[in-house]
Amino acid sequence: EPEVTQTPSHQVTQMGQEVILRCVPISNHLYFYWYRQILGQKVEFLVSFYNNEISEKSEIFDDQFSVERPDGSNFTLKIRSTKLEDSAMYFCASSPPNTDTQYFGPGTRLTVL
């Protein structure tokens, strides 16, 4: 069964550094998303992406965040200058056309020191 994959599984970085989190969505899906989950808190929406552009973003998704689909398979989340409070699990998700069902990847645990 096709799955969303994410790399790396764990990323440790110093405050102020840039990180890129990578995702490979399910191949025939058209909508892509990033969510985050701070330890002990609820899963929060960051951004959705369709047809090579952002379709919706939350108030969390400020200028330090960007997303890109650099090729036909990868979907990336870049955090330009990481802060301590960016430490969280970051989940990528994708959904097929004409449905709101979203399928999540295993997550990348980001630790900012």
Add this chain to the structure above:
Amino acid sequence: QKEVEQDPGPLSVPEGAIVSLNCTYSNSAFQYFMWYRQYSRKGPELLMYTYSSGNKEDGRFTAQVDKSSKYISLFIRDSQPSDSATYLCAMSTGETSGSRLTFGEGTQLTVNP
């Protein structure tokens, strides 16, 4: 008022019990309702997906939506130790394709052998 409220538990039941998990919500625009299962430090796994009001059954799982009360439920029959996980409700308005999901906090369930 939170958009989606879910009792975080923890909930502990003996093997074979019927489990009832619930969420309430305040946004009457929500049309699509999902339940996800999340094991510790893993990505959410889609269990059930329903549109608007009504019931949906899949094996030991039954999802119910009551839009008039803004209340959704997930029932697990004949619960097994392998059902021990955190259960997340999620919902979207479906105003546009690829709408964001709004999650509850999750209910931590333990099924004791």
